[in-house]
Amino acid sequence: MELDWLLAPPLPDSLPRQRVLYLRLRDAILSGRLMPGTLLPASRSLAASLNIARNTVLFAYEQLSAEGCLISDRQGTRVASLPAMPMPPAAAGPAVAAGLQLSARALAACQSGPPGEIAALPFAPGTPDYAAFPFRTWRACLERAWRDAGWRQLGYAAHGGDPALRAALAAHLTTVRGLAVEPTQIVITSGTQAALDLCARLLADHGEIAWAENPGYLAARVALGLAGLRVHHVPVDAEGMAAGEDDWRDHPPRLIMVTPSHQYPTGRVLPLSRRLALIERARQAGAWIIEDDYDSEFRRAGPAPPALFGLQPDAPVVYIGTFSKTLYPGLRLGYLVLPHAIAADFARASVQAARLGQGIEQRALADFIERGHYTTHLRRMRARYAARQAALRAALKAEFGSDVALSGGEAGLHLAMWLPDTCSDQRVAQAAAVLGLGVRALSSYTRPPMRCNGLVLGYGNLAEGMLDEAVLRLGVAVRTATAPPPDTR
């Protein structure tokens, strides 16, 4: 039998000879070039004919025998009978894709998410000022964490997260946010999306109804949809989520996702009376409120309204916070604050549902908070973002007139700019994208019958030097979108 081709050039540089022999023999067997039952040469004879060490052949034969490709007995080594293998199609095409596809339902759920990547373009929402991040201080905390790292920091995290971080965070939330919480009520997560995921999967069952704000945070809808919950869209008015009697009667919720501190994307702030009413109704309905308190750290108009979580000791409220905007998104650390009644169960279940690690980063963050760096950084950023918002408002008024309709200035890192009906926000967003801006259309966060026409203008990462040019381009985008389409006849 002629087997020279087994080691014929080209031979890959990166693989040892015996690996090449093994791979080529295997391919020949799998492709049918060597038929079942074929008797192979004895190892000594094949080694001689290929001019290689006998051990190299023995190795390949043994490996292939172990895998069931070859059978060795007293008569020698034969190609085994393998299951019939259909020939792969000639090229990638529709045939390839047959059966190779994602769940249509999952794809649909994901398509309710934001359209593209979150880049650092001017006006892109949800991006903090990367340049202002205290690299040196943070890295010093990381250094210390690495210096003391043991298996606890390198392994999986303890239930609920690093104990030092839970303690530091509880103290911080008590002082700064007025939440009287104990460390055992805190579960560290790898960010808001992971926290939403845990809530959607641990607090509700497939097929139950979850409320999302309309317009609202797209990533929350994805988490709800992927958990198999039926998403009901509740309208937002000038004060935030505004559920009507028909919502409570016709779509009784199991989960209620709400962003009371700074409704996303409109920036509305839910007043206290509404907060109390929401808790009361949720209690009656047997529903959990998921309070995403994002942006409460960057409050401008006096202290933030009290969190839903702190309002009543036994309210069915789970609180979500994140470090993505106060530090940086790539850190991937956030947290849940839970009522005593479920805290221990939730912490245990969350370990099973989402293995947490990042022990070094958790320890560094605890250090960063304990040393007061976090409070200092928040204070500094609050001033910086306030100045940035003021500058943006002035520039927008200069560009679009002093009656330009803005909302959402009480907190956070973005403004909503409302547009007249004559100017489609989608067209503005498209034109703005061409001009290098990360503007989002309010309508893309909105489901019918609600209608919103406006822009989400993130200013977190909009440096003062870029601001005027960015607003100038926005003006161009708005005028482009407002102009009647060119006559194409």
Place this chain on the structure above:
Amino acid sequence: MELDWLLAPPLPDSLPRQRVLYLRLRDAILSGRLMPGTLLPASRSLAASLNIARNTVLFAYEQLSAEGCLISDRQGTRVASLPAMPMPPAAAGPAVAAGLQLSARALAACQSGPPGEIAALPFAPGTPDYAAFPFRTWRACLERAWRDAGWRQLGYAAHGGDPALRAALAAHLTTVRGLAVEPTQIVITSGTQAALDLCARLLADHGEIAWAENPGYLAARVALGLAGLRVHHVPVDAEGMAAGEDDWRDHPPRLIMVTPSHQYPTGRVLPLSRRLALIERARQAGAWIIEDDYDSEFRRAGPAPPALFGLQPDAPVVYIGTFSKTLYPGLRLGYLVLPHAIAADFARASVQAARLGQGIEQRALADFIERGHYTTHLRRMRARYAARQAALRAALKAEFGSDVALSGGEAGLHLAMWLPDTCSDQRVAQAAAVLGLGVRALSSYTRPPMRCNGLVLGYGNLAEGMLDEAVLRLGVAVRTATAPPPDTR
């Protein structure tokens, strides 16, 4: 009206006076101490009576008005009518828990997970040798990543993960694992659990059947259960997953979770013929195979058998790999390798389903791989773990006799030690826990009608100096569990 108590001691040090005034007024309103309709003193007069600046009072009034607690008009400032508030129960108890609970179904799914935290006790499975981790080299890579960090590394990750890491990993997998993959086929995840989660949610629909190995990896069952899939347990024999005709006929799968390189926990290696047959049957059944190729890096007996993923170009196989055991679990980085047909869709959907970040760590890992440190580390650890396994085998034979039944030595970081029927593995595990060992009972990974009686002995983090003592204690635990229960008459 007497309002001196509003600023009566004790005043918290950490809060400014106006915040205390605001909080106490709010509490008084919410608790009913100040009734709806109550007219409050004018700001000037309250300021005078409390001996504070008028602005402090104005600030509190404004904030409470904004929140709907107070109403100001020409007649003055009154307490608003708020929704009726039930009194919280006197103490935490069953009443508190009413309505405040996790989904029973989610709890049940999570209870199929491993019982406790994964600690670094001797014999604990899944823990690498933390002491052998190349801290200095790794931290140098992190340093470089921090030095060059831009918004890309601090923000959310690009679709599919850091491009440099995807490229480095594709090259590594091609050379080392024989997978001819392109960077676009790789999706970085925050570890195996996140990868399993994505597969369970993106590749199947609620209510569909997913196969898990029996005995099998508990965390995979959690991911399947939480995604609402019906888990069917397929028996494992001496060669790994062994589905019978009745499994295919009566429980047609949509997903098949399999650990072919080193079946968890038995350590069996799926032979090539079974791999081919599995692909063929999965194709016929329209099922996805999820190949968890953990431990393939620590292969001892010749090269690893070919991955299911690489066996046929268009096989319905998704490949999962992780750095948890090759580097450290807390890093929380793993990856999926996907067929071309779904790679782009999957990468896009995964961004929505699980926001990825860790840009610094991803970039550092790409650097670590590109510079050859990863291959060097794997080679070093392969030798170290092989020596450790040999020492463990010798010690076990010395302690339990040379006919002690061990399996799973071909790869990985653990051995399965089978016990005679007279000795319950659960009792051994309990006794071992008392003696400070992290031994797991094989039966805890097993569902009826399968029966397994044995121990999972992780040796990844079992330093040579601890080995003899650990085996000695294991001997005590086995003898304790084997002895007839003491006569209690």
